[in-house]
Amino acid sequence: MTYPKVMDHIKPAHIECSKDKIAPMVIMPGDPLRAKYIAEKYLTDYELVSDARNMYAYTGYYKNQRVTVMGSGMGMPSMSIYAFELFYFFGVEKIIRIGTCGGLKEDMNVPDLVLATSSYTEANFAYSYNGDPTHIAYPSPKINQQILEVAQEKNYLIHQGTVMCTQQFGFYSDNEHVLKRVPDNIDIIAEEMESFALFHIANSFNKESAVILTVVDSKFKDTFMSIEDRERSLDQMITLALDSIIL
Numbered sequence: 001m002t003y004p005k006v007m008d009h010i011k012p013a014h015i016e017c018s019k020d021k022i023a024p025m026v027i028m029p030g031d032p033l034r035a036k037y038i039a040e041k042y043l044t045d046y047e048l049v050s051d052a053r054n055m056y057a058y059t060g061y062y063k064n065q066r067v068t069v070m071g072s073g074m075g076m077p078s079m080s081i082y083a084f085e086l087f088y089f090f091g092v093e094k095i096i097r098i099g100t101c102g103g104l105k106e107d108m109n110v111p112d113l114v115l116a117t118s119s120y121t122e123a124n125f126a127y128s129y130n131g132d133p134t135h136i137a138y139p140s141p142k143i144n145q146q147i148l149e150v151a152q153e154k155n156y157l158i159h160q161g162t163v164m165c166t167q168q169f170g171f172y173s174d175n176e177h178v179l180k181r182v183p184d185n186i187d188i189i190a191e192e193m194e195s196f197a198l199f200h201i202a203n204s205f206n207k208e209s210a211v212i213l214t215v216v217d218s219k220f221k222d223t224f225m226s227i228e229d230r231e232r233s234l235d236q237m238i239t240l241a242l243d244s245i246i247l
Contacts, residue, residue, distance in 0.1 A: 003088065003204040004130055012089045014052060014081050015070075021049040022090040023059050023068040025245045027238075028082070028097045030194065032056040032071030038238055039069050055082070065246040072097065076125050076165065076197035083198050087205040094143060094208035096241045097198050098234070101163065101190040103218035104179075108190070110223040113158040113237055115147055116211040119195035120186055121165040122178060126200050136162075136186070137199035140208035147210060147244040154243075156236060161189035163213065165196035190215065210244075212237050 015022075029035055032055050039046045039058035046060025049068070057070035070086075072079045079097075086092040101114055108114075119137050126132040151158045164182070166175065175191070182188055195211040202209035214237045217223070 001132060001204045002130060003084075003201070006088060012085045014055065015050045015057065015085050015090070016052040017049045017057070019090050021059055022057070022086065022092060023066040024091065024093040025065070026068045026070055026086055026092050026095045027241050027245060028070055028072045028095055028198075030072050030074055030099050034234070035069045035071045042238065042242060043067065043069065062242050063246060067242065067245065068092075072194060075167070075193045076121075076123065079194040079197040080125070080129070080201060083201045083209075087201065087207050092207070094140070094245060095198060095202065096143065096209070096245050097194060097211045098237050098241045099192055099194060099211070099213050100216040100234075101192040101213040103190055103215040103220070104164075105159070105189050106220045108159060108215050108218055108220075110215050110218065111234070111236075112215045113151070113156060113240065114163065114190050114213040114215060115144060115151075115158050115160045116163045116195050116213065117144065117160050118162045119165045119199050119211070120162055120182060120188065121167075121196040122181070123165070123167055123196070125197055129200060130204055132200070134200075137196050137203065139199055139210045140202070143208050143210040143244065146247045147212060147240065150240055150244045150247070154240065156240060159189060162186055163195055163211070164188045164191040166191050166193055169193070212241050
């Protein structure tokens with residue numbers, strides 16, 4: 001698998017800083033305000049290194065390891081822009097997305113954790129990106145194993161399985177007909193909107209990526225996490241990602 005070539009004169013169009021300002025390890029929440037929250041609460045000696053289009057990127061230190069925390073925005077198009085630029089222009093080696101998801105299994109509760117072992121989409125993202133007709137993409141086994149080990153050390157419950165990467169917010173669409181078309185050998189446990197793009201782009205660069213999610217709503221439950229909690233109350237997922245990426 002290969003990544004699309006960029007013309008020699010092209011510079012990053014969405015991240016505005018020098019290459020040395022971005023660390024090789026990146027934590028990516030969807031919300032740029034969540035990136036700000038993480039930097040302020042967990043990083044030392046951090047600085048805002050890019051705020052183009054209000055998509056904040058902060059670089060600092062977590063347990064003496066240099067880490068960048070940057071928002072990705074919502075949906076595969078936005079994730080694809082930032083993941084591509086980070087890998088291509090800034091030499092990033094690994095990205096862990098931390099995001100929210102809708103639970104699709106009855107045993108999932110708000111705010112359980114989910115580790116994506118693969119991502120399935122009905123979109124033609126991979127074909128548009130580099131001519132690959134696939135509809136399933138995979139994370140780095142190494143990072144996923146590190147995440148599981150850290151979760152075990154912290155005694156965190158974490159669900160594992162395939163997530164559906166959709167092109168719209170689940171609660172604002174009738175997606176039952178889509179779920180019924182998923183191949184029988186694929187068991188979808190949650191839905192979100194960015195994982196496939198991250199996995200596919202990372203694999204095209206032979207770089208590492210992983211996705212940790214927090215269940216914020218469920219088709220089986222009445223509980224629905226508020227806007228404020230989605231921005232600020234995901235600390236279990238945040239510390240799991242930070243402790244895993246520095247291993």
